Amino acid sequence: GFAKVDHHRPIRTGMPEVIYCEGKTTEQVAKIFNSLAASGVNVLATRANAEHRQAIFAAEPRSVEHVAARCVTLKQNDLAPRPGRIGIVCAGTSDLPVAEEARVTAELMGNQVDLVADVGVAGLHRLLSQHHRLQEASVLIVCAGMEGALPSVVGGLVGVPVIAVPTSVGYGASFGGLAALLGMLNSCSPNIAVVNIDNGFGAAYVATLMNRAY
Amino acid sequence: GFAKVDHHRPIRTGMPEVIYCEGKTTEQVAKIFNSLAASGVNVLATRANAEHRQAIFAAEPRSVEHVAARCVTLKQNDLAPRPGRIGIVCAGTSDLPVAEEARVTAELMGNQVDLVADVGVAGLHRLLSQHHRLQEASVLIVCAGMEGALPSVVGGLVGVPVIAVPTSVGYGASFGGLAALLGMLNSCSPNIAVVNIDNGFGAAYVATLMNRAY
Amino acid sequence: GFAKVDHHRPIRTGMPEVIYCEGKTTEQVAKIFNSLAASGVNVLATRANAEHRQAIFAAEPRSVEHVAARCVTLKQNDLAPRPGRIGIVCAGTSDLPVAEEARVTAELMGNQVDLVADVGVAGLHRLLSQHHRLQEASVLIVCAGMEGALPSVVGGLVGVPVIAVPTSVGYGASFGGLAALLGMLNSCSPNIAVVNIDNGFGAAYVATLMNRAY
Amino acid sequence: GFAKVDHHRPIRTGMPEVIYCEGKTTEQVAKIFNSLAASGVNVLATRANAEHRQAIFAAEPRSVEHVAARCVTLKQNDLAPRPGRIGIVCAGTSDLPVAEEARVTAELMGNQVDLVADVGVAGLHRLLSQHHRLQEASVLIVCAGMEGALPSVVGGLVGVPVIAVPTSVGYGASFGGLAALLGMLNSCSPNIAVVNIDNGFGAAYVATLMNRAY
Amino acid sequence: GFAKVDHHRPIRTGMPEVIYCEGKTTEQVAKIFNSLAASGVNVLATRANAEHRQAIFAAEPRSVEHVAARCVTLKQNDLAPRPGRIGIVCAGTSDLPVAEEARVTAELMGNQVDLVADVGVAGLHRLLSQHHRLQEASVLIVCAGMEGALPSVVGGLVGVPVIAVPTSVGYGASFGGLAALLGMLNSCSPNIAVVNIDNGFGAAYVATLMNRAY
Amino acid sequence: GFAKVDHHRPIRTGMPEVIYCEGKTTEQVAKIFNSLAASGVNVLATRANAEHRQAIFAAEPRSVEHVAARCVTLKQNDLAPRPGRIGIVCAGTSDLPVAEEARVTAELMGNQVDLVADVGVAGLHRLLSQHHRLQEASVLIVCAGMEGALPSVVGGLVGVPVIAVPTSVGYGASFGGLAALLGMLNSCSPNIAVVNIDNGFGAAYVATLMNRAY
Amino acid sequence: GFAKVDHHRPIRTGMPEVIYCEGKTTEQVAKIFNSLAASGVNVLATRANAEHRQAIFAAEPRSVEHVAARCVTLKQNDLAPRPGRIGIVCAGTSDLPVAEEARVTAELMGNQVDLVADVGVAGLHRLLSQHHRLQEASVLIVCAGMEGALPSVVGGLVGVPVIAVPTSVGYGASFGGLAALLGMLNSCSPNIAVVNIDNGFGAAYVATLMNRAY
Amino acid sequence: GFAKVDHHRPIRTGMPEVIYCEGKTTEQVAKIFNSLAASGVNVLATRANAEHRQAIFAAEPRSVEHVAARCVTLKQNDLAPRPGRIGIVCAGTSDLPVAEEARVTAELMGNQVDLVADVGVAGLHRLLSQHHRLQEASVLIVCAGMEGALPSVVGGLVGVPVIAVPTSVGYGASFGGLAALLGMLNSCSPNIAVVNIDNGFGAAYVATLMNRAY
């Protein structure tokens, strides 16, 4: 068939496969969703447009839609609680969809999440006044578009790993998120690693793997 | 003066400042090294060329040179042992200098390290035969140039975070590591975060932060 | 007129001209299709949108539409069977349209084709379990978007030429297939040659030329 | 001849022409320096390598060399004091040559200058502890390489114009200063305008024009 | 909530926060507008599409729409008159929307503005015949797309700072304004600083800060 | 007003101003058309979409629409015949709109034109069979997308100047005509100069200037 | 150790591993050469500078140096003759080093080779006069820098696969071979596949795999 | 042999082949020079470094070296005088080597040349004071680096074709001449065509072809 769902993945990596909806037909997405649901795991579909989301809901009425995050989830298992908390920080209101994708992913994967919105570096006091929330996180996800400076500043304030997510927010010389991406890759704060532009899902996935007991 | 050494950093982030030597004169590098040494912390200088390394050694004879890694270290404290092991994997022999920078950094920061060299994806059996070593790591650093495919393959085999380091190894359309960088950012393995081209230091720093007890 | 159909091409290169529909009006496409059909050769139109396909069908009711591949074909001759088999491998479900364009082209040109779908490198066992099918091909076409790592891995497993097709599947730093393209050009597997992003047609054409007796 | 020195410029723009040495022979540079000196104005040569500087000194022994800034100056006139102070801020020690070019230019053009070095965003307290010096400037020049985040942070702290100077300090995905340049162009602080990579001279020139009474 | 309006900004920088509408929902934009309006400051929303503008008007009927500039304003305070005049120059008719954004911003911030349109360098006499208007400005904003040559020419004619605004006007190798941006960054006129492509707002903001008494 | 029509241009350069419609409102375009028409010159509007063309026709019913070329013309004067002939060559059927823009422009400017279509380098005999038509031209315009190889081949066959026009025809790594543009700039035939991607108008304008008696 | 020589490769892919010397120390290169030599296979080292070549010769005096091709070979086995002939075509004299690397590789791998030099498209008769040699090849390797047009023209003349090798020959907008690379990827001749810039080795390797009996 | 000198070119295109020295050995260059000299034509070698020039002189003592232009010429024939004059204009002193390459080429090809140096747009009066010299040219070559604005301004002043030559003069965001190249391609003056970065030779060649009687 058109898809070989990786049912073996939970055993190999501890996490089920996730459905990336872009470029798939609604039929394909719905079928893969059903196949994963039937295997008993928690299911997540990302980058799902309205048609994808409707098709999934028709195929699996227990599924839950997350409009801002463009995701659909099906929670079938309660995962063992993870030890720490994932802090998600976003620079501006326009970065919220990416932050929401990260939040939905992280919560489905069993994490406690704290989302701090609209604390861009042009008004530093907003970030500094949330310093205690940054301190309580065991790993941070920082989403920012335009110049993407927020991860560097946050990185200098904390002693935990920072997953930086460039967003495509901006115009002109932001070149669809390239400016933010390059900025984050060149950060002078050493505790930063970067994922793809707008990839809230990947950031949450990596953060989840860090949020574990030994 | 020309430098404001960030002596406050260990308190804020748990790690002392690290000296990035490129673009600094030998006098500047030696002075900053001395200033950090005097504060009693472990000192690391990266991207140090032969002149930098000599100048540091003249200023601080206890310093240790790491030629392949282009680093100088001064270990003054034994850090508490960290719970897990950092696996460093590199695709080809030409990627070794970057992997060595990661190893020197990680060891100075108190980690146990296991370095697996020359296991590029064109000869998959070499990687698969080291599978057990990958399994024993609590976080992996994967260095690769050219097409940078190794992190995706490694990421699909393990359930721990993978820090991908693109290297500038290659020619033509590798564009100084850009091809590897873009490949890693677009990995279809979701457990991957990326640092700058040739940034073995940053990868080890982030990996160290993940290698902790809760 | 607006087109000089290259009716001389079969004599020179052994293959009739193929119609690239993008940027042509429906009238132009239909006329060229008719002109080629009248010359008695097998006809292929690629990158045909719904309007193009309708116009061709109206002009030549024997033509066959291939929706997923965005192609129209007219088979008028049975070609002599070619000695080997072309294997087409694609990394994810979203890469299928490009793989389908390759399949339609290869079959019209007289090849036996085996299409292996959704065997991306993040779940290596899926690929390895199809190893025997890879082994049976005398030339392989490998389609992958995102980081485009699959051709390197496949290339390391086989002793036949691999035609790598980067696809525009992905987002952010995939830059419309550029990441996959650069990855494939820099492959450390030496048995790889690359065609343009999304060019399933070209891959199949080159593969056909390799699939011949001496 | 090879050069048409723009002796009319002081009348038109209030400032004499400045010699950009790169790509000029030592003879050409020395002759233009002499020609400007003879016209009685203050003379500035930028991007002068050791040979250029020597040739100028041989031709005009009153000239003064600025090694770190790669400049030569000849001060023949005391300019009327300007009302405000230009603050120059640089992110790291490696950015100093660019900051020095700005300082030499600004001082020759009659400004009072305050240079604050090594206050990058990864150690925010260093910058915040210099807040009073930022407040006293009537215009700020901020030089930073790597991710170029410093102007955004400084811009959010002050109510004066900020001239941002990206530097080529960095490696890998800094692409010779491109990352810093794009970051600064996309700053979310609205009081920022940008000059070319490493262009300390231009930043000082524009800042001087802002430092005037009405 | 989704936004932390920076009400502290007027105290810190002398100017209220401005609403960037792109990527925000109409509800978000309207709420932020109301929140700023309630604080008594003059309010500006930029890059507002028709829906944004309607939503703002519904929420705050005193607001004024500027269609060509894609802005909404609410003027609640008469600011103290500023000493000089801001000249806005644009190269072609197609650059007018960006110039209008600059004009609306500058006027709301208390500046006298003189807008000179359609004086591109291909017909130099048009520019030269407006020379007196250029001379009367205390700071100039120059908007140009395509090759972006106008700021260099204007810069050579005046002794005041020039804020150059590349526009996305053009096609082909203009690459969405990149050609104009690079041109302006490399200007051989030293009195030029640059803002992002199409950023009329930022240009007016910086120009306003320069238009002050000491 | 919004436009300063350059009525002085015919005196300065021998040619009236031409209207570039993109980014202008229909009202602006119609008014400029009328203003030029009233001055008695021949008028040309390029890159006019259907709305632009309608608005011009409503304002000036003598105007003539050229759909494929996206142009509108008004011929009011018969120009003195020019001595030579302009040959326009295009590589594929999809390049025709650009070639048509060149033809409309060249004919309005008083040239005799010969348009040779669909003679791309993949079927060289088609080009070679038109060799005599190439030989009769006193200047050649060559339009090609994809790899843009045609001008190099044509350039090697003739002793007259070749104006190369890259077109945006292609996909994937054609990057909107960039591949063709770079190819033409790097041509190993020395008799080639290049204009912007899809700029049939500019090519015809330059060719016209070459088609003159001394 | 620093290298895991892939001795298993001949079994898997029918070809021994090849040593890529760039970024390796002379010691590393010599040791890997010896290790491969000891296993009895034919050995090839590419991109070997003078020091590499000397070190290999010191370690293995039977090795043969190829200066123009920057290669070292050791032939220990006579391979079974392959059925066809590989034609290597290069556009200009400056492309010869890349063509030589292809020739050395192809001959060591048991092919008959015919090298046609300096037949660039600006003087088409040179190419056409070698038409018979093109016709006799069962696969063609075409090396070209600058605009890289030669593969398209050759591809239109023959019915066999063409491996296109962009070279870094050129300057300015050739961007180190990028122009030629993009040109070849966008070729309108459908029988073309492309390898990395300057990758004569890879081209010969793929061509060898095509030169086989069924 | 290594080169197929195109002795047929004068017949086909009216001009002998020209030797591009970069990437050729001194032996190759000297041999090609001799071969062309022996055929009786005027010979030109471009981009010849000191070694190339020496080798040519040793092989052909009648050859003349042009150091600034990096060319060698051998004039064996007096060409019929051409009707017009080629004006060469360069923006800054640093652009002179490219302008000199154009001058040497144009003079060898039988043109009268007038070279106007250092008239960049930042000091417009310098250009305007040479207006009469621009007016006397029948074709203009305009060389400029940095922002490359000069051709647009010159183009607006004259009624003859302008060949624009971007130079690699500049730094930072000039990206080796890319900024100037893009600027020239997007010129709003319609009488401009562009050649490769630093390609003074090509500009002169095209200009020569335009400088002819009908």
Ligand SMILES: Nc1ncnc2c1ncn2[C@@H]1O[C@H](COP(=O)(O)O)[C@@H](O)[C@H]1O
């Ligand atoms: N939003 C996303 N961004 C990046 N990768 C994703 C995303 N959602 C899912 N994935 C990955 O894509 C894989 C599925 O790809 P496919 O086989 O094409 O459906 C999943 O296993 C995930 O690792």
Ligand SMILES: Nc1ncnc2c1ncn2[C@@H]1O[C@H](COP(=O)(O)O)[C@@H](O)[C@H]1O
């Ligand atoms: N999908 C495709 N991608 C690339 N090239 C194609 C494609 N389809 C057809 N072609 C080529 O384009 C040529 C036709 O171009 P045209 O003359 O513009 O119709 C054909 O002869 C093919 O070689």
Ligand SMILES: Nc1ncnc2c1ncn2[C@@H]1O[C@H](COP(=O)(O)O)[C@@H](O)[C@H]1O
């Ligand atoms: N370091 C610099 N960076 C940018 N522009 C400069 C620099 N130094 C001088 N210039 C400008 O370059 C002009 C001289 O250019 P040129 O005629 O080539 O010598 C001066 O008048 C300055 O405006």
Ligand SMILES: Nc1ncnc2c1ncn2[C@@H]1O[C@H](COP(=O)(O)O)[C@@H](O)[C@H]1O
């Ligand atoms: N400076 C130059 N820039 C661009 N093309 C050149 C230059 N000098 C010579 N050429 C062209 O390069 C061709 C020779 O290339 P080759 O066969 O590699 O020597 C000549 O016939 C010229 O058309």
Ligand SMILES: [Mg+2]
């Ligand atoms: Mg906000």
Ligand SMILES: [Mg+2]
């Ligand atoms: Mg190896």
Ligand SMILES: [Mg+2]
């Ligand atoms: Mg899948």
Ligand SMILES: [Mg+2]
């Ligand atoms: Mg520092």
Ligand SMILES: [Mg+2]
């Ligand atoms: Mg106009």
Ligand SMILES: [Mg+2]
């Ligand atoms: Mg065709």
Ligand SMILES: [Mg+2]
């Ligand atoms: Mg040649």
Ligand SMILES: [Mg+2]
């Ligand atoms: Mg000058």
